[in-house]
Amino acid sequence: MATYNGAQFIEQQLESLLAQTLAPFELILADDVSDDGTLDIAGRVLADAPFPVDIYENPQRLGYADNFLHAAEKARGDYIAFCDQDDVWLPNKLEVLADWVEKFPSVSLWIHRGKVVDVDLKPLEAFHPNIAATVVQLPRTGRLTDRPPGFAMCLDRRLLTNFNWRERPQDLQFPGSRSKHDTWIATLADTIGGIRYATDVLVLYRRHGKNFSAFRKGSNLSRRLGQLRDAFRPPRREGIATLLEGLKQHAEYFEAAVDTRPEDEEVLLQQALRYRNAAETARRRLALLDAGGARSVSILFGGLRDGRYRQDGRMDKRALVQDVVTTLRNLCRLESRGER
Structure with a gap:
């Protein structure tokens, strides 16, 4: 306690x-x-x-x-x-x-x-x-x-x-x-x-x-509605940057742990690789925030092609929806400026 x-x-x-x-x-x-x-x-x-x-x-x-x-x-x-x-x-x-x-x-x-x-x-x-x-x-x-x-x-x-x-x-x-x-x-x-x-x-x-x-706070229904509302909000740059740094540090921790837990080397490196892959996804999501319209589409579809929105067979629906919204906003800004 x-x-x-x-x-x-x-x-x-x-x-x-x-x-x-x-x-x-x-x-x-x-x-x-x-x-x-x-x-x-x-x-x-x-x-x-x-x-x-x-x-x-x-x-x-x-x-x-x-x-x-x-x-x-x-x-x-x-x-x-x-x-x-x-x-x-x-x-x-x-x-x-x-x-x-x-x-x-x-x-x-x-x-x-x-x-x-x-x-x-x-x-x-x-x-x-x-x-x-x-x-x-x-x-x-x-x-x-x-x-x-x-x-x-x-x-x-x-x-x-x-x-x-x-x-x-x-x-x-x-x-x-x-x-x-x-x-x-x-x-x-x-x-x-x-x-x-x-x-x-x-x-x-x-x-x-x-x-x-x-x-x-609130009922299960109200919390689910809140999660749905949050999914359509643009991702916060600070939040993704924090996630990226944390994922990188977790990967480094498990890689370093092999020195003290050599008997667990295989599983530690497997877990470290999962964090490395997730960090790459976070890095791409940060790049998406800064990309122009055409570049946004390329990053989004590249992530889908490479399975970046899946983890152990499960779709990260919130991240995908947020990145689709970000891409659409980038395209709208491009259209409003008359760019190609």
């Missing part, structure tokens, strides 16, 4: 840990210099916990992503579940996760759904993440831009011990910031082991104004 000024909700979350039908092996709590009494509440609630509790106070702020990874690094168990300070675990969460670990031992990450609730834990018309079916995603087949949330994760701790999280590459969405803790774990699991997604609801996922998650 990573905490920072969580006094408003943390007691309910800690009580839900104490109420688990299968008690935690341990609780690692890392506090990121809270000044609202968070640790006082934690100490009181956990005073008689029937499992080991280790509380760490960071001497200076790490930020929520590094704080989670810092806490997870100290875990002694074989499997780790991230715990947000403002959610509520359903009583059977750990029992269900333990069953999954036993039944799917080759998987390195297990992800479930959460029921979205308001500040008072009243249900909203949404689940997060929006998992449609229970499936096992094989290694190196996931979308490179997938961002499953940490609160829904149970991970094999070897993902942390086998790879240096302090040197992880830039996030694909946020410039100048390393990959978020949950995104990074999902990236590693997609590289080695694979991911099991399940529709089981094991957490009440509380939405409030201070959440750090990127979850889009």
